[in-house]
Amino acid sequence: MSDPLPFTHVVLVLQGPWLGKEWAWTSFWVVLAFIAGASTISVRFFRWD
Amino acid sequence: MARRRATDFYAPAYVALVIASVGLIALPVRMAGYRERGVLRRFHAAGLSLPVVIGSQVVVAASLVIAGSIGIAAVARLFYGAMLPEAWPQVLMAFVLGLACFCAIGVALGAVLPTARAAQGAGLILFFVMMMTGGAGPPATSSATSCAG
Numbered sequence: 001m002s003d004p005l006p007f008t009h010v011v012l013v014l015q016g017p018w019l020g021k022e023w024a025w026t027s028f029w030v031v032l033a034f035i036a037g038a039s040t041i042s043v044r045f046f047r048w049d
Numbered sequence: 050m051a052r053r054r055a056t057d058f059y060a061p062a063y064v065a066l067v068i069a070s071v072g073l074i075a076l077p078v079r080m081a082g083y084r085e086r087g088v089l090r091r092f093h094a095a096g097l098s099l100p101v102v103i104g105s106q107v108v109v110a111a112s113l114v115i116a117g118s119i120g121i122a123a124v125a126r127l128f129y130g131a132m133l134p135e136a137w138p139q140v141l142m143a144f145v146l147g148l149a150c151f152c153a154i155g156v157a158l159g160a161v162l163p164t165a166r167a168a169q170g171a172g173l174i175l176f177f178v179m180m181m182t183g184g185a186g187p188p189a190t191s192s193a194t195s196c197a198g
Contacts, residue, residue: 006154007069007179010147014061017139019053019132031150038153042103046160048093049084 006034057132060125061140062185065147067117069179071110072151073158074172080106080159081168106159107152114148 009027016024083089092102125131134140155172162168 005179005183006150007065007183010150011062011065011183011185013143013146014065015058017136017143018061018134019057020135023139031146034150035153038157041157042160046099049090
């Protein structure tokens with residue numbers, strides 16, 4: 001259930017180098033996709049009033 | 050590799066929790082509140098561009114997150130003996146990535162939700178669902194059978 005949510009992937013990306021493990025590349029790309037998607041929504045739907 | 054304790058795993062997860070709480074709750078509530086009270090309209094009338102408005106909100110959010118994360122790491126180390134990051138440059142990169150992710154989501158929520166109360170409701174729901182399912186909540190083995198999945 002938690003895999004589609006960004007928090008899990010941010011945790012995995014942080015835990016990797018913090019604990020001396022490998023960089024979580026899959027989670028890295030998922031987080032980047034969330035950044036791109038959310039930024040697109042912000043620019044497209046932002047209203048001043 | 051040395052044996053890791055639970056606190057070693059929780060320390061970075063709680064740093065992510067600080068990022069998520071500011072990004073999902075504080076940021077959208079402030080932006081939607083600005084719209085509700087006509088502050089964004091006045092910013093627009095004053096000639097401020099969208100990147101400047103969003104950028105200023107992200108800078109404030111980042112300041113809060115940095116202060117909170119340093120506090121989390123210090124308390125985890127001093128009082129619980131948790132390990133400090135092994136690879137600082139990569140941890141900083143992951144930190145910036147996580148911050149960018151939740152700030153982007155927070156700004157998106159603030160952009161589409163009409164009022165501060167709506168933004169608070171949506172942000173809190175997202176925050177608690179993510180907290181309980183994303184590695185910062187209690188371990189599944191310590192949960193009741195009905196919650197352990």
